[in-house]
Amino acid sequence: MFEVYVHVPFCLRRCGYCDFNTYTAVDLGGGASRGNYAAMAIREMRLVRDWQERHGIAEPPASTVFFGGGTPTILPADDLIAILNAIRELWGVEDGAEITTEANPDTVNAATIRALADGGFTRVSFGMQSAVPHVLRTLDRTHTPANVEAGVLAAEAAGLRSSVDLIYGAPGENLDDWRTSVRAAIDLGVNHVSAYALTVEPTTKMGRQIAAGVLPKPDDDDEAAKYEIADELFSAAGLQWYEISNWARPGSESRHNLGYWRNVDWAGIGPGAHSHYATFTPGGEEDAVPHSLRAWDIAHPRLWGERINAGQVPWADSETITPEESLEEAIMLGLRLRKGLDLTVLDHARMPSDRLSAGIAELERDGLVGFRESRVVPTLRGRLLNDTVIERMFALFDL
Numbered sequence: 460m461f462e463v464y465v466h467v468p469f470c471l472r473r474c475g476y477c478d479f480n481t482y483t484a485v486d487l488g489g490g491a492s493r494g495n496y497a498a499m500a501i502r503e504m505r506l507v508r509d510w511q512e513r514h515g516i517a518e519p520p521a522s523t524v525f526f527g528g529g530t531p532t533i534l535p536a537d538d539l540i541a542i543l544n545a546i547r548e549l550w551g552v553e554d555g556a557e558i559t560t561e562a563n564p565d566t567v568n569a570a571t572i573r574a575l576a577d578g579g580f581t582r583v584s585f586g587m588q589s590a591v592p593h594v595l596r597t598l599d600r601t602h603t604p605a606n607v608e609a610g611v612l613a614a615e616a617a618g619l620r621s622s623v624d625l626i627y628g629a630p631g632e633n634l635d636d637w638r639t640s641v642r643a644a645i646d647l648g649v650n651h652v653s654a655y656a657l658t659v660e661p662t663t664k665m666g667r668q669i670a671a672g673v674l675p676k677p678d679d680d681d682e683a684a685k686y687e688i689a690d691e692l693f694s695a696a697g698l699q700w701y702e703i704s705n706w707a708r709p710g711s712e713s714r715h716n717l718g719y720w721r722n723v724d725w726a727g728i729g730p731g732a733h734s735h736y737a738t739f740t741p742g743g744e745e746d747a748v749p750h751s752l753r754a755w756d757i758a759h760p761r762l763w764g765e766r767i768n769a770g771q772v773p774w775a776d777s778e779t780i781t782p783e784e785s786l787e788e789a790i791m792l793g794l795r796l797r798k799g800l801d802l803t804v805l806d807h808a809r810m811p812s813d814r815l816s817a818g819i820a821e822l823e824r825d826g827l828v829g830f831r832e833s834r835v836v837p838t839l840r841g842r843l844l845n846d847t848v849i850e851r852m853f854a855l856f857d858l
């Protein structure tokens with residue numbers, strides 16, 4: 460399977476909590492611009508396609524395409540469609556593929572959404588974050604709850620599926636505020652929701668305010684209570700969890716994200732984007748051993764563009780994924796999924812199965828996982844204490 464991720468590193472304004480690789484017009488500086496982004500991204504794709512060919516990698520048509528950011532919808536719809544058309548031309552896109560763009564609710568209107576639908580997009584993921592005005596203010600958001608509703612209605616009218624992102628645990632958000640946001644997301648009638656615990660990044664404005672004591676630190680118990688509220692209300696509304704931070708109506712899960720969790724190949728295009736090739740054989744070396752490869756693009760749009768202008772794939776670096784890292788990733792990812800961790804695909808040579816069985820039985824006794832048909836599946840408690848479950852599983856594999 461093959462997926463394409465396109466990172467669009469621009470935002471109108473940086474939200475105080477966010478440390479994503481994104482730039483406002485002010486921090487962009489000279490030599491990089493939103494205006495030529497689509498052309499540069501298309502040039503990068505050609506370079507990547509050549510690189511794949513030189514290494515004997517023949518990808519099937521993309522099964523999913525995801526435009527993330529930053530704020531992809533800061534670009535004109537025509538630019539996003541031009542990039543999508545270039546993907547069609549270079550790799551092909553499967554019939555019925557899932558083609559998503561993230562959108563800040565205040566950067567889209569009915570006309571942009573209609574244009575995206577006509578251009579082949581199938582899904583929009585809106586950064587809703589909260590439905591409560593004081594929480595939106597603390598998060599430095601520029602949109603209003605009405606913007607989100609208008610966006611979702613426009614998507615529905617254009618035949619697109621919608622998802623919304625929520626954040627819980629913002630300073631000053633109480634349990635009722637959070638219930639209001641969860642209910643508002645449900646009332647929008649979307650078929651997919653992501654809800655993330657606020658991560659406090661030390662280098663952000665919010666990180667500095669929390670470090671200085673101007674804003675209170677998020678509290679683990681408060682966040683756990685909010686996770687339970689989300690899970691209860693979403694489930695009652697027919698949105699079932701399928702990954703720790705994601706809920707969907709059955710059949711509306713994000714196929715793109717599931718692909719990441721299933722270790723497929725993906726090409727990451729755009730500043731800072733990561734690529735992954737499950738089986739890569741270094742070229743020109745007779746005794747080359749196939750391995751998994753991870754590569755990531757140069758983060759700053761100007762330096763990224765310079766490398767492309769020099770005719771080179773704009774990777775900052777790449778690394779081999781060792782069997783041990785692959786095992787760690789498989790365990791971490793599997794324990795985030797409703798489907799659970801499939802023990803039959805793990806490296807059993809590393810440990811006798813009776814020790815594994817005993818360790819899993821202990822996790823079951825502690826109410827952290829269930830075990831069925833060779834799969835270790837996290838319980839609600841196991842989702843809340845995901846780090847502990849992963850740590851204990853790593854220990855079982857001597858990782």
Ligand SMILES: C[S@@+](CC[C@H](N)C(=O)[O-])C[C@H]1O[C@@H](n2cnc3c(N)ncnc32)[C@H](O)[C@@H]1O
Binds near residue numbers: 530564585586659
């Ligand atoms: C690229 S943004 C989505 C599109 C658009 N940029 C927007 O914010 O509306 C991806 C999502 O990451 C989440 N996010 C970003 N920084 C976060 C943080 N520090 N803690 C938790 N979630 C975060 C937000 O929910 C956000 O919607």
Ligand code: SF4
Binds near residue numbers: 479530
């Ligand atoms: S949360 Fe979205 S809009 Fe806000 S700075 Fe991050 S990427 Fe930009």
